[in-house]
Amino acid sequence: MFKPLDPLLHSQLRLAVMSLLIGLEEAEFTFLREKTESTAGNLSVQLDKLEKAGYISIEKSFKGKRPLTTCKITTEGVKAFEAYVENLKNYIS
Amino acid sequence: MFKPLDPLLHSQLRLAVMSLLIGLEEAEFTFLREKTESTAGNLSVQLDKLEKAGYISIEKSFKGKRPLTTCKITTEGVKAFEAYVENLKNYIS
DNA sequence: TAAAATGGTTTAAATAATAAACCAATTTAT
């Protein structure tokens, strides 16, 4: 009935990030910060966790002279997100 | 877009409890523990939080000679749960 | 060239979740 909810996804900010990435397939750090209305510090930490879990990949480069952090969801991330949503439905319906 | 998720409900165990109570309107401690597969300690703590938030009411009595803790969802709890679910949908759809 | 802004990361403090220990009473077994 109540299957455990992946704790990596059961976090407001990480879930919002995954939700954005699943639609976009690629997004910049600043875009994610604006859309999620999070602080940079918090976002940085949560992106790290998602990357370490293999749910997203992070690429660092430069946009002009400025550092640029780009995030993509992985296939593993998509799977995890979908499984999370399926599980969650049992809690809210 | 991503409205904040009520932190009191964005917790696996508390959400499971609310999910059960919204259907049943009344449930015993032991029933909740079995259905949620939680430990008594964890459940006790989380029920306290829900009660303090005004989302459930807790009544202590006796069933025969044994202590009996009965939980009910409040109208405030129903509202909060429904609002939480509406918000959550923006994250998972 | 000093001040402010950009694009972040790291560290540290506050909060939350979980498990472990405990308690009082009751039931079961000896």
Added chain:
DNA sequence: ATAAATTGGTTTATTATTTAAACCATTTTA
């Protein structure tokens, strides 16, 4: 009758998470 186990919980303590605050390097603006 009494010891051991079970029931129905609560309290306390450990661990993990979240969040904010401080920081860093560079770049742009005044």
